[in-house]
Amino acid sequence: MLVQLSHVVKLALMLLVTIATGAVNIHSWMYIYDIYDFIRYLDYSYSVVPTRYLLTVMIIIMMMSFYYFARHVERQSRKLFLWKIEVHDQKEKVYEMRTYNEALVTNMLPEHVAKHFLGSKMRDEELYSQSYDEIGVMFASIPNFSDFYTEEGINNGGIECLRILNEIISDFDSLLDRTEFRHITKIKTIGSTYMAASGVTPESNTNGYADRKIEDQSILERWQHFADLADFALAMKVTLGNLNKQSFNNFMLRIGLNKGGVLAGVIGARKPHFDIWGNTVNVASRMESTGVMGNIQVVEDCYNILKEYGFRFVRRGPIYVKGKGELLTFFMKGKDKPVTKTTAVSLPHQIPDKS
Structure with a gap:
């Protein structure tokens, strides 16, 4: 309690105690101190300052000392309080900055890769890499966007064209927030080409069968993430079609899919970028570049797996x-709606099975 009181209150209390003690010593106990002085200083009692005055002076000196000490403690307490507030504010700023940085890193890198960098004390020269044996890769481009893009004055130097492209890519990104596409990771965009992969997230490697080994899983269990990637490609076509209706455009997607092993890693010291490399990526890119607008092209290995999930194909040759x-x-044309005993929510591109 005494630490929390103001120095003015303490000074008032000490003055009150000092005045009361001095009055008692000088007036009430005057004869007692005189007798004490007479007995102790019998020979030179007239040349000694009376004890009652000495004690009063000593109390006054003690009061001044205590006041100085109380004032010093109060100043230190105030400084400590201000330092605590400053430290608390700095901690909040650091926390906000860390949260902001984590959000930036998570936006630039996949979530599991961002956690790896944020949760470890890696040196700048250390390289992050990870090999995957069963990955799905997709390239989706809008070939006729280059014909649409123009820098003429009517498009404000090309800004309106970029605004439409940004809206298209943002709609594709929003699809990744859906639960059925949680195993799909956006890799990058190159111009009007959208690149994504499935199976790079830790949970997608097991597809919900974490307690079972890969070799003990069936083909349908192992490649569920690849089927989700095919669903994502079809959903992109539906999304682009809806945007065409709203903007009175006629953009068309040319998509290539492939599966296989890749090497994933993060490159770059500034603006680090997560990317994947390998023959699987090259073939997926070739499936897109050699494809036909409005179609999704796959090789025979992908066809053999995706047809088991109900996807419909047309042989190109x-x-x-x-x-x-x-x-x-083969060209993938759509997907039949699965027939289950429970009510299932179908994607826009799925058609009911009439069999």
Whole structure:
């Protein structure tokens, strides 16, 4: 309680005690101190300052000392209080800055990769890399956007064209927030080309079967994330079609899909970028570049797996792929609605099974 009181209150209390004690010593106990002085200083009692005055002076000196000490303690307490407030504010700023930085890193990198960097004390020269054996890769481009883009005055130097492209890419990004596409990771956009992959997130490697080994899982269990990527490609076509209706445009997607092993990693010291490399990526890119607008092209291996999930295909035939020779390819046209005992929510591109 005494620490919390103001120095003015303490001074008032000490003055009151000092005055009361001095009055008692000088007036009430005057004869007692005189007798004490007479007995102790019998020989030179007239040359000694009376004890009652000495005690009063001593009390006054003690009061001044205590007041100085109380004032010093109060100043230190105030400084400590202000320092605590400043430290608290700095902690809040650091927390807000860290949260902001984490959000930036999470936007630039996949969530599991961002957690790896934020949760470890890595040196700048250390390289993050991860190999995957079963990954789905998708390239989706809008070939006729380059014909639409113009820097003429009517488009404000091309800004309106970029605004429409931004709206398209943002709509594609919003699809990734849906639960059925949680295993899909956006890799990057190059111009009007959208690149995504499935199976790079830790949970997608097990597809909900974490207690079972990969070799013990069936094909349908192992490649569920790839089927989700195919669903995502079809949903992108539906999304672009809806945007065409709203903006009175006629943009069309040309999509290529592939599956296989890749090497994933983060490159760059500034603006680090998560990317994937490998033959699987190259073939997926070739499936997009050699495809036909409005279609999703896959190789035979992908066709054999995706048809088990109810996707419908049209055989295109063998085409020449640079570095691979002739590959048998198929166009994916849609997906039949699965027939289950429970009510299932179908995606926009799914049609009911009438069998």
